[in-house]
Amino acid sequence: MEISKDINQKVDLKQFKDLSKSGPTLKDFIVHETIPPIDSINVPNIPYIKNINGGNQKVFFEVYGCQMNVSDTEVIWSILKSHGYKKTDNLEDANIVLLITCSIRDHAEQKIWYKLDYLNSIRKKKKFPMKIGLLGCMAERLKDKILEKNKLVDVIAGPDSYKDLPRLLSISENKAAINVVLSFDETYADITPVRLNKDSTSAFVTIMRGCDNMCTYCIVPFTRGRERSRPVDSIVKEIQSLSDEGVKEVMLLGQNVNSYRDTSYSEFYMANNAETHLVKGFKTVYKNKKGGRRFCDLLDEVSRINPDMRIRFTSPHPKDFPDEVLQLIADRPNICNEIHLPAQSGNSMVLERMRRGYTREAYLDLVHRIRDILPNVCLSSDFITGFCGETEEEFQDTLSLIQLVKYNRAFLFGYSMREKTTAHRRFKDDVEPAEKIKRIERMSATYRPIAEELNKSRIGRLQLVLIEGVSKRSDECLQGRNEGNIRVVVPTMDIPTEKYSDIKRPIKSGDYVVVEVQDANSNTIMGTPIYHSSITKYSSSHVL
Numbered sequence: 001m002e003i004s005k006d007i008n009q010k011v012d013l014k015q016f017k018d019l020s021k022s023g024p025t026l027k028d029f030i031v032h033e034t035i036p037p038i039d040s041i042n043v044p045n046i047p048y049i050k051n052i053n054g055g056n057q058k059v060f061f062e063v064y065g066c067q068m069n070v071s072d073t074e075v076i077w078s079i080l081k082s083h084g085y086k087k088t089d090n091l092e093d094a095n096i097v098l099l100i101t102c103s104i105r106d107h108a109e110q111k112i113w114y115k116l117d118y119l120n121s122i123r124k125k126k127k128f129p130m131k132i133g134l135l136g137c138m139a140e141r142l143k144d145k146i147l148e149k150n151k152l153v154d155v156i157a158g159p160d161s162y163k164d165l166p167r168l169l170s171i172s173e174n175k176a177a178i179n180v181v182l183s184f185d186e187t188y189a190d191i192t193p194v195r196l197n198k199d200s201t202s203a204f205v206t207i208m209r210g211c212d213n214m215c216t217y218c219i220v221p222f223t224r225g226r227e228r229s230r231p232v233d234s235i236v237k238e239i240q241s242l243s244d245e246g247v248k249e250v251m252l253l254g255q256n257v258n259s260y261r262d263t264s265y266s267e268f269y270m271a272n273n274a275e276t277h278l279v280k281g282f283k284t285v286y287k288n289k290k291g292g293r294r295f296c297d298l299l300d301e302v303s304r305i306n307p308d309m310r311i312r313f314t315s316p317h318p319k320d321f322p323d324e325v326l327q328l329i330a331d332r333p334n335i336c337n338e339i340h341l342p343a344q345s346g347n348s349m350v351l352e353r354m355r356r357g358y359t360r361e362a363y364l365d366l367v368h369r370i371r372d373i374l375p376n377v378c379l380s381s382d383f384i385t386g387f388c389g390e391t392e393e394e395f396q397d398t399l400s401l402i403q404l405v406k407y408n409r410a411f412l413f414g415y416s417m418r419e420k421t422t423a424h425r426r427f428k429d430d431v432e433p434a435e436k437i438k439r440i441e442r443m444s445a446t447y448r449p450i451a452e453e454l455n456k457s458r459i460g461r462l463q464l465v466l467i468e469g470v471s472k473r474s475d476e477c478l479q480g481r482n483e484g485n486i487r488v489v490v491p492t493m494d495i496p497t498e499k500y501s502d503i504k505r506p507i508k509s510g511d512y513v514v515v516e517v518q519d520a521n522s523n524t525i526m527g528t529p530i531y532h533s534s535i536t537k538y539s540s541s542h543v544l
Contacts, residue, residue, distance in 0.1 A: 052166040054085035060094035061087070061196070064112060065102025067314065068253050069136055071204040073100050074193035076135065076162050081194055083166040091122070096131045096169065098155075101138035103223055105416040109138055116152055131155065131169065135162070137223035140180045141420070147176060159209070159224055160186045182225035189234040192241070201248045201468055201510045202310075207235050207298065208254035213317060214285050215344075216355045216422035217387060217415065220255050227256060231264040232293050232301060239302050239309075248466055248510050249310040252302070257313050258320040263292035279369075281362025282319035285355065296324045303332045308512075308535045310466060311335045312485070315342065315382075318366055319357055326373040333539035337374055338408075338484045341367070342382040346401030347394040350387055353427065360397065367405055378484030380409035383443055386436035387415045388427035395439055402446050408454055408484055409523075410447045412440050448522040455486065455520035463488060463527065464538045467511045478507055482515075488525045490515055496531040505532070514538060 133155035158180035414436035471477035
């Protein structure tokens with residue numbers, strides 16, 4: 001019986017039911033109603049599923065670039081140590097060599113290419129296999145180019161992939177193992193870093209990762225991803241542990257450290273849902289962020305952990321210095337009276353091409369505001385010369401800014417074009433390399449006499465210095481840093497245990513020592529140690 005395709009033709013209901021009963025049922029489509037038992041399942045031999053234990057293989061670390069890479073290496077070592085790997089400081093003994101790389105300038109990358117060629121020449125002569133791993137920003141940026149080099153590296157891991165290293169190392173026998181996926185939320189908050197140098201008086205603590213500023217010259221947002229912050233509680237726990245170990249100074253780290261914002265606690269987030277207020281005259285490429293515990297809240301908590309532990313932070317952006325942060329620095333003796341304030345250029349047109357979000361005038365207004373609240377502050381800065389289209393007149397504005405602000409320290413660089421950046425897509429790298437070198441020399445010639453004058457102005461005054469170890473200049477001297485992060489060199493000698501004590505003891509690494517300044521140059525202060533002290537004791541009777 002056939003049902004008409006004409007939708008207007010009526011169908012007898014009884015006929016339709018009879019047709020349905022005579023049609024196929026579900027059983028007609030099932031070959032077997034029950035699945036026969038299986039004796040065994042043949043699981044393929046996948047090494048990383050079966051065993052990712054390091055088996056006491058020895059790992060050699062080589063770190064390039066910024067403090068973030070040092071901090072990342074301590075996270076990496078913690079992960080590998082928990083999987084049965086050992087660390088060695090001898091390249092000849094290493095089963096695995098891991099390079100933690102920097103990609104911010106071409107010069108840094110060229111050093112790493114040379115190192116890879118050198119390591120491969122060593123590998124060919126070794127009596128046992130040696131794996132080479134390329135980690136960090138260069139791995140993220142140049143993974144395809146690295147893979148083109150036949151068997152140059154065995155493991156490639158980006159900054160957000162370090163937890164995957166045990167697996168990558170286990171599967172890299174016959175081909176390169178890769179993971180360079182950027183994360184929106186990875187902060188390694190659940191990893192307790194293992195310090196590479198247990199004898200060091202200071203430690204790095206990463207509080208946030210990534211950057212949202214999108215400066216046109218900068219590769220960081222493309223190699224480190226978007227901004228995300230660790231929960232306050234995990235940071236406090238780590239710093240408390242460092243204090244218990246005897247660490248005397250902590251540096252809080254982040255690509256844009258003072259834009260820190262912990263939104264992991266919903267109740268706190270809702271209760272503090274106000275927008276961020278940028279410094280007057282500054283702007284961003286993104287909407288103002290709301291809610292959460294901010295940098296000032298974190299700084300407040302960590303500075304309370306141990307009043308005799310110094311707190312520093314880097315690298316900040318000038319837009320994120322509200323008065324509340326400056327006032328907290330003024331109120332807490334253990335938060336160092338030192339601010340890194342990257343200008344990059346002193347010319348407003350160059351700053352606009354760089355997409356820095358401020359003018360020369362706004363930057364100078366901020367400097368004046370900082371010095372109003374922190375009159376004895378030590379200021380440092382970063383400068384890039386030779387950025388796309390920079391004229392001699394524009395460069396002169398940078399020199400005049402250095403003269404006006406009078407920085408205690410400055411870090412000077414020639415512009416290096418980076419693929420993927422906005423500058424690479426929109427601008428031309430048209431300042432000759434030789435001209436960039438000349439301009440760096442001119443910036444240095446402008447900055448150094450100012451820095452020397454500032455350091456010499458301290459002659460005859462007292463400074464509280466944290467001793468770090470033996471001086472590189474002489475075994476008979478020790479070196480440390482004052483609150484402004486200036487290197488201080490003192491002779492090795494016994495000094496009173498406190499200000500008015502007749503009891504003396506030697507100076508050792510980790511001691512706070514009051515030093516009278518005798519001489520100085522642009523980057524070093526020389527002095528005489530007077531007596532042992534602490535932050536709390538010294539600040540009670542001196543202005544830090």
